[in-house]
Amino acid sequence: MTAITRELAxxxxxxxxxxLPAEVRERAKALTLDLVGIAVRxxxxxxxTAAMVSAALHLGLTGGACxxxxxxxxxxxxxxxxxxxTLAHSLDFDDTHASGSLxxxxxxxxxxxxxxxxxxxxxxxxxxxxxxxxETQIRLAxxxxxxxxYDRGFHPTAxxxxxxxxxxxARVFGLAADGVTNAFGIVLSMAAGSMQFLVNGAxxxxxxxxxAAMCGLMAATLAREGYKGAAEALEGKxxxxxxxxxxxxxxxxxxxxxxxxETLKIALKPYPSCRYSHAALDGILALAREHAIKPQDVEEVxxxxxxxxxxxxGNPEPAKQAPKSVVDGQFSMPFVASVALxxxxxxxxxxxxxxxxxxxxxxxTKVHARVDDRAQADFPAEMSAAVRIRTARGAFETYVxxxxxxxxxxxxAAELRAKFDGLxxxxxxxRRRDELASALLGLEQANDIGAVLRLTRPExxxxxxxxxx
Numbered sequence: 001m002t003a004i005t006r007e008l009a010x011x012x013x014x015x016x017x018x019x020l021p022a023e024v025r026e027r028a029k030a031l032t033l034d035l036v037g038i039a040v041r042x043x044x045x046x047x048x049t050a051a052m053v054s055a056a057l058h059l060g061l062t063g064g065a066c067x068x069x070x071x072x073x074x075x076x077x078x079x080x081x082x083x084x085x086t087l088a089h090s091l092d093f094d095d096t097h098a099s100g101s102l103x104x105x106x107x108x109x110x111x112x113x114x115x116x117x118x119x120x121x122x123x124x125x126x127x128x129x130x131x132x133x134x135e136t137q138i139r140l141a142x143x144x145x146x147x148x149x150y151d152r153g154f155h156p157t158a159x160x161x162x163x164x165x166x167x168x169x170a171r172v173f174g175l176a177a178d179g180v181t182n183a184f185g186i187v188l189s190m191a192a193g194s195m196q197f198l199v200n201g202a203x204x205x206x207x208x209x210x211x212a213a214m215c216g217l218m219a220a221t222l223a224r225e226g227y228k229g230a231a232e233a234l235e236g237k238x239x240x241x242x243x244x245x246x247x248x249x250x251x252x253x254x255x256x257x258x259x260x261x262e263t264l265k266i267a268l269k270p271y272p273s274c275r276y277s278h279a280a281l282d283g284i285l286a287l288a289r290e291h292a293i294k295p296q297d298v299e300e301v302x303x304x305x306x307x308x309x310x311x312x313x314g315n316p317e318p319a320k321q322a323p324k325s326v327v328d329g330q331f332s333m334p335f336v337a338s339v340a341l342x343x344x345x346x347x348x349x350x351x352x353x354x355x356x357x358x359x360x361x362x363x364x365t366k367v368h369a370r371v372d373d374r375a376q377a378d379f380p381a382e383m384s385a386a387v388r389i390r391t392a393r394g395a396f397e398t399y400v401x402x403x404x405x406x407x408x409x410x411x412x413a414a415e416l417r418a419k420f421d422g423l424x425x426x427x428x429x430x431r432r433r434d435e436l437a438s439a440l441l442g443l444e445q446a447n448d449i450g451a452v453l454r455l456t457r458p459e460x461x462x463x464x465x466x467x468x469x
Contacts, residue, residue, distance in 0.1 A: 003232075004234045004241070004250050004253050004254060005181055005184055005231075005232055005233050005234040005235060005236075005239075006177065007254055007257070008139070008167075008180075008253060008254065008257070009177045009178075009181040009184060010177040011132070011258055012132040012136060012167045012170060012171050012180045013170075013171070013176050013179070013180050014177075015129075015131065015132040015171055017124035018124075020127070020128065020131055021261065023264065024131060024261045025127055025444070027266070028127050028130050028134070028263060029127065029440060029441050029442075029443050029444075030268075030416060031095055031104075031105050031130075031266060031268070032105070032109055032130065032440055032443065033416065033420055033437060033441060034094070034095060034105070034268055034420065035088050035094060035095070035105045035106065035109050036069055036420075036456060037419065037420035037421075037423040037424050038087070038088055038090075038091055038094055038423060039069035039070060039087040040069055040070040040423060040424045040427055041070075041091060041348065041426075041427075042070075042088070042090040042091050043068065043069060043070030043071055043087050044070060044426070044458065046091060046206075047203075047326060048090055048206055048207075049086075049090065051203075052082075052083060052086055052210075053083070056075065056079050056083060059079075060076075061076050061078060061079025061082065061083075062074065062075055062076070062079060063075075063076070064076035064079060064080070065117065065450070066079070066080035066081075066114050066117045066118070066450075067113070067117060067453035067454065067456075068080050068087070069087060069453060069456045070427065070457065071456075071457070077114045077115070077117070077118050077221075078114075078214045078217060078218060080113070080114045080117070081110050081113075081114040081165070081214040081216075081217045082207075082211065082213065082214040083210060084109075084210070084213065085106055085107050085111070085209045085210035085212060085213030085214065086206050086209060086210030088105065088109070088110060088209065089106040089205070089206045089209040089210070090206045091272050091348055092205075092274060092327075092330040093271075093272035093423075094106045094269065095266050095267060095268050095269065096266070096267050096275040096383075097141070097262065097266050097267070098267065098379075098381065098382060098406065099142060099146075099265070099381060100137075100138045100142055100146060100156065100262070101141065101146035101147070101156060101308065101380065102138070102146070102156045102157040102160060102161070103161075103209070104134050104137055104138060104157075104263075105134075105266075106157065106161070106209040106213075107133075107157065107162065107164055107165045107210075107216065108130055108133035108137060108161065108164045108165055108213075109130055109168075110165075110213040111164075111165035111166075111169045111216045111217045111220075112126050112129040112133060112168040113126065113449060114213075115168070115172035115173060115220065116129075116172050117449055117453075118172075119172055121172050121449065122446060122447050122449075123442075123443035123444050123445060123446030123449065123452075124444045125172055126172065126443060126446075127443060129168040129169070129171035130168055131261070131263050132167045132168060132171045133164040133165060133167045133171075133216075134164065134263045134266065135167075135261065135262055135263065136160075136163050136166075136167040136168075137160045137164025137165075137167075138164075138263075138265075138266075139252065139255075139257070140160040140163055140234070141160045142252040142253070143241055143248050143249055143251075144156065144160070144241065144244055144245040144248050145247065145248065145249070146308070146380065147308050148245045148247065149244060149245045150195065152244065152245065153196065154193060154195065154244060155193035155194065155195055155197075155205065156193075157193070157208065157209055157212070158191070158192060158193025158208035158209055158211065158212045159191045159192065159193050159212075159244060161209060161212035161213070162187050162190055162212040162215045163184060163187055163191065163216070163234075163240070164212075165187075165213045165214075165215065165216020165217060166180075166183040166186070166187040166215075166217075166219045166220050167183070167184075167216070168216065169183070169216055169219075169220035169221070170183045170220040170223065173220055173221075173224050175223060179224065181229075181231075182228065182229045183216075183220045183223035184219075184229065184233040184234065185229020185230035185233040186219035186222050186223060186230075187215055187219035187229075187233075188229070188230055188233040188239065188240055189230070190211075190215035190218075191212070191240065191244075192208070192211065193209075193211075193212070194208075198312070198331060201323075201324065201325035201326070201328040202327065203327070234250070234253070235250055241253075264407060265407050267403075267405045268405045268410065268416065269405055270405050270411065270415070270419070271336070271346045271347075272330070272346070272347065272351075273329070273330045273331075273336045273346065274309075274312055274313050274330055274331050275403075276305060276309030276313050276333075276383055276385075277313050277333055277336045277337075277385075278403040278405065279375075279383055279385035279401070279402075280303045280336075280337065280385035280387055280400070281336060281346055281403075282403050283385060283386075283387035283398045283399070284301070284337055284340050284341060284389070285340055285344065285345070286400075287387060287389050287396045287397075288340070289344070291389075291393075291396050293341070293389060293391060295338075295341045295342045295359070297391040297392065297393070298363065298366055298389060299366065299390045299391055299392065300366050300367075300368065300388075300389075300390040301337055301341075301366055301368070301387070301389050302368055302370065302386075302387070302388040303337065303367065303368070303369045303370070303385060303386070304370055304371070304372025304374070304385060304386030304387075305333070305370070305371065305372060305375050306371070306372070306376045306378070306379035306380075306383065307371045307376055307379075308379070309379075309383065310369055310370065310371045313332060313333040314333050314369025317334075317368065317369070320333060320334050320335070320364075320369070321334045321364040321365050322361065322364065323335045323355060324355070325355070326351045326355065329355055332364070334364035334365070334369070335354070335355075335360070335364055337364075338361075338363035338364045339354050339360060341363060342359065342360060342363065347422070372384075372385070372386045374386060378401055382402055382406070383403060384401045385399070385400055385403075386398075386399045387399075387400070420433070421433055424436075427458040427459070428456070428458065428459060429459055432459060435455055436455040439455060440452065
């Protein structure tokens with residue numbers, strides 16, 4: 001392989017906000033707004049948060065000058081990166097990249113924010129660093145071949161995300177190419193994340209991503225202080241591309257680097273569930289509206305998915321039809337389909353309402369997922385789905401090639417803001433939401449990242465409500 005590590009490191013080191021296309025800068029800010037809204041809700045309501053915050057306290061990760069989104073406590077830089085990364089992924093509502101089969105922002109933005117608070121960096125630097133992190137993470141996933149990486153049991157958001165987080169933090173610190181190369185060599189020994197969480201609905205998928213953010217920040221900090229990392233971290237005999245997949249294609253990592261921005265291919269989620277379920281949800285909701293299908297009318301729902309999606313949200317069918325936890329529900333096509341049919345939508349609060357609901361679980365037994373040839377052919381460029389709903393009045397079918405939120409079908413500014421307001425509304429006043437959204441969408445004007453993050457702290461009765469939880 002060519003010197004992939006050094007070329008990617010040079011790209012990271014030389015990235016500037018001013019050199020980015022305007023649409024790339026705007027997309028990075030929109031993605032950051034989305035992540036912050038998710039993290040505010042997760043800090044206050046995700047069932048895994050209390051244990052994570054308590055552990056951070058006992059590990060001595062509090063008492064620092066860095067911010068955790070939605071939290072008034074100060075944290076150390078590793079603590080802030082760990083918690084913010086975990087919070088960003090705790091609702092499974094964060095952004096995605098279809099062909100990379102990962103969630104880009106959750107490991108990248110928290111590492112950039114913590115590094116910025118450490119270094120006193122401004123918003124322009126954070127934007128440049130975030131994009132450098134996105135490009136690093138996504139391109140590594142493409143080079144590995146996500147399906148092959150998954151088949152080895154790895155979670156690419158976490159493994160590739162550790163390198164993206166290292167790139168983002170290194171760029172905030174202003175490391176030259178040699179320093180970024182060193183950071184990659186250090187984080188190589190930290191990249192981890194096992195798909196075994198699917199067996200019992202474990203919370204580890206969430207903490208994988210916080211771990212990646214923390215490790216990227218630590219690697220960049222070690223590199224900044226002169227700690228020596230492994231050479232050829234990506235292309236070497238025991239490097240990332242060889243050790244983590246059977247037949248990686250390193251050329252994909254560097255293809256049109258700095259000319260084609262994978263950042264523009266990042267999608268936003270309209271529903272808080274695995275992205276593979278979204279095209280099907282679009283189809284189910286459209287058919288239900290168009291044909292006035294009521295839950296009691298449904299005899300069978302058949303959902304056709306690409307094979308990787310079916311493996312995650314359709315198989316094994318008995319388990320998917322009987323979810324017991326939020327994580328189970330997030331990765332259950334029968335559950336999300338049943339909720340959509342019963343409510344005409346699908347939002348975060350539906351997990352509390354429908355997990356354990358007898359009517360919803362009964363409907364789950366009528367939903368069957370399978371591999372669909374069209375969806376498989378469209379994958380990985382698209383995360384498509386075929387939907388067929390059979391009723392006594394007849395069967396109704398549709399095929400959704402591009403789910404809502406994908407770059408070609410992106411959320412409008414109003415839809416993005418509605419999602420943000422829906423997530424943060426219970427904890428931030430309308431005035432505070434406006435201030436925070438304006439600060440994030442105008443991030444290039446920020447000179448104090450900590451001041452922006454302090455706008456996420458719950459106010460008044462909302463803060464008291466959380467303390468009582």
